[in-house]
Amino acid sequence: MSRPPGKSYLSASQIRLRVRTLAASICRTYRNRPLTIVALLKGSVFFVVDLLRHLDSDTEVEFWNVSSYEGTRSTGKIRGLEHCRGNLHGRDVLLIDDILDSGLTLDRTRSHAKKLGARTVQICVLLSKQRKRARNVRARWIGFKIKDEFVVGYGLDLDQRYRALPSIRTLPSSPSST
Numbered sequence: 001m002s003r004p005p006g007k008s009y010l011s012a013s014q015i016r017l018r019v020r021t022l023a024a025s026i027c028r029t030y031r032n033r034p035l036t037i038v039a040l041l042k043g044s045v046f047f048v049v050d051l052l053r054h055l056d057s058d059t060e061v062e063f064w065n066v067s068s069y070e071g072t073r074s075t076g077k078i079r080g081l082e083h084c085r086g087n088l089h090g091r092d093v094l095l096i097d098d099i100l101d102s103g104l105t106l107d108r109t110r111s112h113a114k115k116l117g118a119r120t121v122q123i124c125v126l127l128s129k130q131r132k133r134a135r136n137v138r139a140r141w142i143g144f145k146i147k148d149e150f151v152v153g154y155g156l157d158l159d160q161r162y163r164a165l166p167s168i169r170t171l172p173s174s175p176s177s178t
């Protein structure tokens with residue numbers, strides 16, 4: 001197996017414990033209210049599956065495949081939204097993503113969920129970068145607040161690599177990143 005890149009940032013057991021706490025809080029909030037999870041692919045795939053193990057068995061799940069990043073930079077555009085569907089009409093929707101960065105992805109997907117008729121839309125992210133956002137997006141549930149650094153692992157990628165790492169690691173900033 002190849003050596004993991006960068007420096008260790010969050011261990012698999014830290015993530016596991018935090019996911020369990022988040023799930024308990026989500027369950028309390030949506031008790032007796034049917035919930036639809038909308039998970040953004042591919043980055044949130046480990047996070048959403050681990051969360052779902054602890055949520056009500058009635059929870060519905062949609063996967064939306066959207067992307068905005070090339071390398072360690074956002075392109076400023078969201079691709080794939082036109083294919084994102086689901087029966088969200090009148091539903092309480094919880095958008096799940098790996099990381100809140102500029103806010104563009106969650107701002108656009110939240111508007112899309114509302115356009116599809118969602119009754120409420122809340123946001124849950126594993127990571128939230130402490131930086132100035134391009135869009136005013138607040139996540140109701142945040143796993144960890146992190147510094148403005150590029151991270152990989154547990155679903156997060158650098159050009160599709162490193163998603164399968166069980167922990168989260170920081171990469172040294174490359175000359176192309178800002």
Ligand code: IMP
Nearest residue numbers: 043100101102103104105150151156157
């Ligand atoms: P935003 O639209 O700028 O908020 O970016 C959100 C998306 O960018 C996330 O869904 C991630 O796919 C990607 N992203 C942002 N920061 C990182 C990072 O540090 N590592 C890996 N992906 C990231």
Ligand code: MG
Nearest residue numbers: 041042043098
């Ligand atoms: Mg992503």
